[in-house]
Amino acid sequence: MSRIPTTELSRYLLTGRLSRRGCLNARLPRIAALRQANRTSPSRAFGTRVEPATAVPSDATAAPTTAPLRKQLKEQAKVLKASGKRKKNKADNQTVPGWELTVGIEIHAQLNTARKLFSPAATSFNDKPNSHVALFDVAMPGSQPLFQPETLIPAVRAALALNCAIQPVSRFDRKHYFHWDQPAGYQITQYYHPFARDGRVVLYARDGIAPEDGDRVEIGIRQVQMEQDTAKTTAQPGGVHWLDFNRVGLPLIEIITLPQIRHPATAAAFVRKVQMLLASVDACVLGMEAGGLRADVNVSVRRTGGADGRELGTRTEIKNLSSFKAVEDAIIAERDRQIAVLEAGGVIEGETRGWSLGSTETRRLRGKEGEVDYRYMPDPDLGPVVIGDDLVAHLASSMGVLPDAEIDGLIEKYGLSAKDALSLMTLDDGARIQYFYNVLDALEARLGLGDENGGAIAPDQRHALLAANWCLHELGKLTEFPSDLGMTPEGECHVPSVALAAILSHLHRKDITAKVAKELLWGIFRGEIPADSVTQTIDAKNLWFNELSEAEYAQLADKVVEGEDKVVGEFLRFKQGKARAYPQGKLMFLVGKMMRAGTEQRMDPASAERVLRARLEDVHIPRLEAR
Structure with a gap:
């Protein structure tokens, strides 16, 4: 040539x-x-x-308005309902009788570095378009790639978190293809000699894998390679595309799995777990929602058993999936499409397909490129990358606690459920768990618990469960979009951790009611209450909790059971052994009635339940006992 x-x-x-x-x-x-x-x-x-992506179109009225994600999904759901089609429940849609699914995944993650992979230009995510571009980034004639050694640090940390073997020598290759977002006409990657191989990720039931996979499944990683990112393309009306070359050359790692995933939910769980692992070692600070991590899935089906069950079916690749939901939905749609084609006597073509948010079908993009199409060749301008054992050992010893060990600690030490522990780890790209720790430290300091200088040891972990519940659920009720909380990587947001700890310390001591605590939380979030004046606000507005006495609770309990012979009879039958289960629902019905009958500002639901439960132990209904 x-x-x-x-x-x-x-x-x-x-x-x-x-x-x-x-x-x-x-x-x-x-x-x-x-x-x-x-x-x-x-x-x-x-x-x-190249126009800056922030430029204003000449015809402002032609620019389409972008609807929020939730609104788009609602509109698409309406269209689907009107068409008469219904999506199967995902829990019931993990397998198809008579068919076996095989999925391999390629994940592209932007590394957390200050410089690009082959130029000294700064990495940029939200800066002015085309403001961080070196000559090599746009393939100016005569420019040469200059490998930035500091990009190796997060890459190696990521590979170690994925249990990979670091290769002492790796090399860069050119992957040739033409597109406007790749000025040089080729992408520099590590196809033949990647820097890491033979990894594995273990997924547990708590990670959200398909029930068919049991309690645990292990996914092998063939290799992890470094490569450069492309330009960012922003589509405009009239077939126009704006290019932001700030993203060209950003250092990526591509994580390539073995074809060992058998269920769509497990594929989504794998991508979620990888994102959590990369964030935990500070290798990738932007998740799928922010565009820092993208997934391509390779899907094939074959009949279970039979002569054609010995080899994998022809695979298709679905490109650039940008959410965990999209990973699962796209795999289900492509699996069903391939099965329909094969059952009709057709042949699956090896091709690249696309996926749109909220869609029910994949769409063809182009024929599948192979090794020959990309014309891989060693890059003549870059030498080998040599990684010393001392660097690997140092990074391995400084990674800290990985997500699985941290989740186990949250469950065993603080009594959190697996679901809540996992949610704390994944929300806000890992910042929510740091917020929880900040709140917990401040709360224990206010309660005098766990202080190394003589503080008492907590007899239980109720305060930790209280902190976790509010960090997850009550904080989440403040806004429809988690990003509106303003959560930072350091674990702070519009509700400072010390302010929430102050509210929870009073709630834990029963100085205030849960209703008052929620009102204080809203006030701080809206800026109506200064973060450092929680106690002063309670005092100034006389919000202190003056709880009823035991005698007053007992009097209310006797009042609410009057005339409820049928309900009380359920407790009597349980006491006599005529009912298998304790009527907890009936008890809560009476607690609600008791709360309405009394003064809400002076009542604690837990105390009301305790007193009512004790009173019901002594209730007798003669006509029921005579039966």
């Missing part, structure tokens, strides 16, 4: 003009479309000049 002259490359980069000679002829349909876009919108089309 002849070398493309520098003059032709410069015409491509600066004006979008491409030669019809040589290997580019195979791409002429796409090139023709781009040239047509240049004629229709010469000022903003690809190839003339």
Whole structure:
């Protein structure tokens, strides 16, 4: 293949003009479309000049408004309902009788680094478009890649978290393809000699795997490779695309699994677990929601048993899935499509497919490229990467506690449920768990618990459960969108941890009611109450809890059971052994009635339940006992 002259490359980069000679002829349909876009919108089309993504379109009325994600899903659900189709419950849609699903996943994660992979330009996520671009990033003639050694640190930490074997020597390759978001016409990656191999991730039932996988499943990782990211493309009306080259060259790792996943829910759980692992070692600070992690899934089906069950079926790849829900939904849709094609006597084509949010079907994008199409070759401008054992040992010893060990600690030490522990670990890209620890430390300091300088040891962990409940549920009720809380990686938000600890310390001591505590939380979130004046606000507004005495609770309990012979009879039958289960629902019905009959500001539901339960032990209904 002849070398493309520098003059032709410069015409491509600066004006979008491409030669019809040589290997580019195979791409002429796409090139023709781009040239047509240049004629229709010469000022903003690809190839003339790169417009900042913040520029305002010439026709402001033509710019479509983007609806919130929740609203989009609701609209799509309405359309689906109107069409008469219904989605199966995901729990019942993990398998198809007579068929076996095989899934492999490729995860691309942006590394947490200050520099790009092959240029000294700074990494940027929210800065002004095209403000951090080096000559090599846009493939200026004569520019050379310069590997930035500091990008290795988060990459190795990520590979160690995935239980991979770090390779002492790795090398970079060129993966050739033409697209406007890749100026050089190739991407630098590590196809043949990656820096890490042979890893594994263990998934448990608490991670959300499919019930068919039991309590535990292990997914093998074939390799982890470093590679550079592409430019960010922002679609505009009229077929125009704006390019932000700040993202070109950002260091990525690509995590490639073995084809060992058999159920859609397990695939989604795997991606979620990988995101949590990468965040825990500070390798990747942006999750799927923020665009820092993207997943491609390879899907194939085959009949269970029989002659054709010995080999995997033809696989298709679904590109750029950007949420855990999309991973599961897209796999289910593609599995069902392939089964329908095979049952109709058709043949599955190896191809690349796409997925739209809220859709029920995948769509064809293009034929599947293979190793020959990408023309992999060693990069002649980059030498091998040598990773010393001393660096690996140091990073392994400084990683700290990994998510599974931390979740086990939350369950065993503080009594949290597996679901709550996992939620704390995953919310806000791992910042919510740090917020919980901040609240817990401040709460224990106010209660005088766990102080190394002589504080008392807590006889139980009720205060920790209280803190976890409020950090998860009550905090989540403040806003529809978690991002509105303003949670930082350091574990602080619009409700400072010390303020929430102050509220919970009074609630734990029963100085205030839960209703008052919630009102205080709302006041701090809205900025109506200063974060450092919780106690002063309670005092100024006389919100202190003056609880009823035992005698007053007992008097109310006797009052609410009057006339409830049928309900009370359920407790008597349980006492006599005529009912198997304690009538807890009936008890809570009476507690609610008791709370309404008394003064809410002076009553604690737990105390009301305790007194009422004791009174019911002594209740007698003669006509029922005579039966």
